[in-house]
Amino acid sequence: MIHKTVNIPPLRHLAIIMDGNGRWAEARGLPRVAGHQQGVRTVVEIVDECVLQQISYLTLFAFSSENWGRPEAEVETLMALLLEFLASQRQRMLQDGVRLRVIGDRERLSVKVRNALDSAEQETLSGDKLMLTLALSYGGRDEIVRAARRLARKVAAGELAPEEIGATEFNANLDTAGVPDPDLLIRTSGELRISNFLLWQLAYAELYFVDAYWPDFGPVELRLALESYRQRRRRFGLTAEQTAEGEGLSNSAS
Numbered sequence: 462m463i464h465k466t467v468n469i470p471p472l473r474h475l476a477i478i479m480d481g482n483g484r485w486a487e488a489r490g491l492p493r494v495a496g497h498q499q500g501v502r503t504v505v506e507i508v509d510e511c512v513l514q515q516i517s518y519l520t521l522f523a524f525s526s527e528n529w530g531r532p533e534a535e536v537e538t539l540m541a542l543l544l545e546f547l548a549s550q551r552q553r554m555l556q557d558g559v560r561l562r563v564i565g566d567r568e569r570l571s572v573k574v575r576n577a578l579d580s581a582e583q584e585t586l587s588g589d590k591l592m593l594t595l596a597l598s599y600g601g602r603d604e605i606v607r608a609a610r611r612l613a614r615k616v617a618a619g620e621l622a623p624e625e626i627g628a629t630e631f632n633a634n635l636d637t638a639g640v641p642d643p644d645l646l647i648r649t650s651g652e653l654r655i656s657n658f659l660l661w662q663l664a665y666a667e668l669y670f671v672d673a674y675w676p677d678f679g680p681v682e683l684r685l686a687l688e689s690y691r692q693r694r695r696r697f698g699l700t701a702e703q704t705a706e707g708e709g710l711s712n713s714a715s
């Protein structure tokens with residue numbers, strides 16, 4: 462088969478809303494926690510596949526600011542699974558050149574979880590194949606508000622003039638500072654919404670919704686999503702004619 466390569470935009474940053482763990486378990490008559498356990502296995506597989514596919518940035522929505530409202534037992538299970546994941550994957554991340562980073566409101570996490578995240582981030586600092594960002598205790602609106610507060614503090618301290626605040630300065634004060642905007646967003650489980658994920662950063666992302674619950678999403682499903690992305694034509698507000706000229710060179714809005 463002959464592939465036309467000229468129009469294939471590079472995918473640098475993939476973002477995923479990992480949804481449907483609970484329904485996966487309920488469909489099997491299992492407790493929700495079984496779905497979360499299976500979901501962690503999917504995370505390991507997908508991280509591997511992203512390294513294979515030479516994707517540079519993977520951001521996973523693991524726990525939202527709204528998820529704090531779930532029953533205490535479920536929240537505790539999710540935090541325990543996170544600690545287990547960090548302990549069991551540390552070696553593998555180091556071997557595979559994966560750098561871990563966390564975005565979200567860390568203040569709400571327990572000291573134990575915070576410490577485990579801090580040390581995983583420190584230990585994997587030199588990973589240069591894939592930056593794996595976990596969105597934990599994360600909400601897009603919350604992140605934007607915290608960025609606005611940081612900027613306001615700088616203005617109040619006389620370090621920054623209000624006129625200097627533009628998209629670049631704003632970006633630099635978000636939790637995702639230094640990371641390019643997602644090229645593709647995948648949401649599993651058939652829900653067609655963003656649920657407060659990366660509100661600012663998804664401005665020009667391509668969207669891909671799939672019915673599979675997260676525990677059933679694997680490398681094959683990921684490749685289908687990547688294939689769909691390759692068929693897209695990103696225009697960033699320009700005309701098709703204008704963007705055709707630059708295709709294959711740059712596809713990032715940031």
Ligand code: IPE
Pocket residue numbers: 479480481482483484485523524525528539650
């Ligand atoms: C996604 O699965 C994982 C988290 C939100 C932590 P859910 O737990 O939301 O599963 P459903 O949507 O209830 O099936």
Ligand code: IPE
Pocket residue numbers: 478479480481522523524525527528652654656
């Ligand atoms: C979004 O899933 C958050 C994560 C995947 C961590 P939710 O299950 O919390 O979203 P809603 O409630 O269906 O919008």
Ligand code: MG
Pocket residue numbers: 480481482
């Ligand atoms: Mg859900």
